[in-house]
Every structure is written in structure tokens, then in C-alpha cells.
Amino acid sequence: MDEDLSRMTREELLAEVRTLRQAIREHRDCSGHDLCWHHPALWSLLPEQTDPVPVVPEWPAFMRGCIKYRQSLDEQAPDAPRSDEPYQE
Template sequence: MDDDLNEMSREALIEMVKRLRAGIRKNRDSSGHDLCWFHPQLWALLPEPVAADVAVPPWPKFLRGCVAFRQSLDKELPGAAIADVEFGER
């Protein structure tokens, strides 16, 4: 899957690493409601295409997953600032 890397020049590899790092940083630095989004722009940094057949859980299961994600943030980042805004507000 990553055989293309063997054919890339040092300069091309450095440029790719910079692009990948920028994408990872953008995702990492998400905050507030932006933590909960579909991220095809991040996945597009890979050479293979983004799969069009993404499966999503039904609403109740999806929302339980969102709640579990938020609870994990309380555990893993207990001192995180609170962004007390409704979706769509900045």
C-alpha cells in the first residue's frame, strides 16, 4: 500500500511529511463542536481514495457514542476548558 514511498525523492518525502503534519495538527487542534465531525479532508491526505461507503449507526446508538466520547474527554482531559456555546455559535 505504501510502495510509492520507496520511489519518492527526499524532498518529496519531506513535503509529504509537512502536509501530513499540518493535517494532523488541524485535526488535533479542533475544539468545541468541531471535535465531532466527519473528516474527509484529513483522510484525503492518504494516497488511496476515501471510501464512499461509510456506515453510520442509527441515531440512538450514534448519540450514545457521542456521550461516551464526551465522557472520555472528562476522564482523559479533566482540566480542559469548557466551550459553553451551542452548535453554530462562535
């Protein structure tokens, strides 16, 4: 799957690592409502050209997952700042 890496020069590999690191930083630095989004721009950095369609849970199951994710933030980042800023399109 990653055979392209063995054909890259050192400079090309370094450029690839920098690109991937920047994308990971952008994803990591998401905050607030941006934590909950589908991220095809990040996945597009992979060499395989696919456009997978995600399986989307029905609303009740999806909302339970959102609640579970938010609860995990309380456990994993209990001292993180909180916001009551509403979602804006």
C-alpha cells in the same frame, strides 16, 4: 499499499511529511463542536483514491457513542476548559 514512498526523493518525502503533519495539527486543534465531524479532507491525503461511505449508527446508538466520547474527554482531559457555546451552522 505505501509503495509510492520508496519511489520518492528525500525532498518529496519531506514535503509529504510536512503536509501530513499540518493535516494532523489541524485535526488535533479542533475544539468545541468541531470535534465531532467526519474528516474526509484528512483522509484524502492518503495515496489510495477511495471514497468510503461510513456506516452510520442509528440515532440512539449514535447518541450513546457521543455521550461515551464526551465522558472520555472528562477522564482524559479533566482540566480542559469548558464551553456552553451552542452549535452554529
